Amino acid sequence: GAGVSQSPSNKVTEKGKDVELRCDPISGHTALYWYRQSLGQGLEFLIYFQGNSAPDKSGLPSDRFSAERTGGSVSTLTIQRTQQEDSAVYLCASSWGGAQETQYFGPGTRLLVL
Amino acid sequence: QKEVEQDPGPLSVPEGAIVSLNCTYSNSAFQYFMWYRQYSRKGPELLMYTYSSGNKEDGRFTAQVDKSSKYISLFIRDSQPSDSATYLCAMEGSGTYKYIFGTGTRLKVLA
Numbered sequence: 001g002a003g004v005s006q007s008p009s010n011k012v013t014e015k016g017k018d019v020e021l022r023c024d025p026i027s028g029h030t031a032l033y034w035y036r037q038s039l040g041q042g043l044e045f046l047i048y049f050q051g052n053s054a055p056d057k058s059g060l061p062s063d064r065f066s067a068e069r070t071g072g073s074v075s076t077l078t079i080q081r082t083q084q085e086d087s088a089v090y091l092c093a094s095s096w097g098g099a100q101e102t103q104y105f106g107p108g109t110r111l112l113v114l
Numbered sequence: 115q116k117e118v119e120q121d122p123g124p125l126s127v128p129e130g131a132i133v134s135l136n137c138t139y140s141n142s143a144f145q146y147f148m149w150y151r152q153y154s155r156k157g158p159e160l161l162m163y164t165y166s167s168g169n170k171e172d173g174r175f176t177a178q179v180d181k182s183s184k185y186i187s188l189f190i191r192d193s194q195p196s197d198s199a200t201y202l203c204a205m206e207g208s209g210t211y212k213y214i215f216g217t218g219t220r221l222k223v224l225a
Contacts, residue, residue, distance in 0.1 A: 004157070031211065040122060042202065042217035043158070056212070091157055100146045100206060103213065105157030 004106035006092050012112045013082055021077045021109045025094030032075050033103060034067060037089040049075060050097060082113045117141050120203055120216030129225050133190040137203035137216045140184065144205040147179050149188045152200045193223045
């Protein structure tokens with residue numbers, strides 16, 4: 001079946017603009033995760049959804065970052081007033097839910113803030 | 115200090131070599147240990163996982179966990195150019211959902 005998909009694959013924006021990143025998880029997966037991958041930093045956890053609710057938003061770096069998930073499926077990560085330090089690869093993963101379920105990753109969105 | 119430390123490399127080896135990739139960690143609550151492989155411009159994919167100390171083998175790959183030393187390893191036997199990728203270790207505490215990743219080690223296998 002289809003894997004996790006993300007769009008756009010690449011995004012170039014100007015400092016101060018808002019961006020929206022989309023994630024389509026594997027059908028039936030109840031858990032959805034957003035990570036950020038910067039050069040030399042590994043994957044940094046941002047937020048976790050179980051269904052439509054987000055029990056843990058602790059990884060969001062500032063209030064400029066927000067995310068929502070609708071219908072227990074598609075999720076959108078929004079970054080307002082982008083800064084150059086927001087440049088990174090944003091990865092989405094989904095799983096069947098629960099601890100220690102395999103997380104399946106999408107290909108990521110490469111964001112460059114000029 | 116990061117919870118999970120991993121040498122970023124790059125590590126270059128000739129084809130056929132045995133590769134050893136390692137991570138150390140500081141949180142003794144970690145119970146679930148994983149290795150992900152990430153090809154350039156792709157998302158990470160799960161390679162192996164293990165719950166406890168000891169070895170787990172899958173084809174050319176062996177994962178090893180030493181909880182007493184807080185040290186995990188991934189061995190790749192008879193390495194191939196197609197193994198060239200970034201290898202990320204990841205860990206999870208018992209009953210949690212949050213994976214903590216290492217920075218990843220870039221591996222290049224030369225033909």
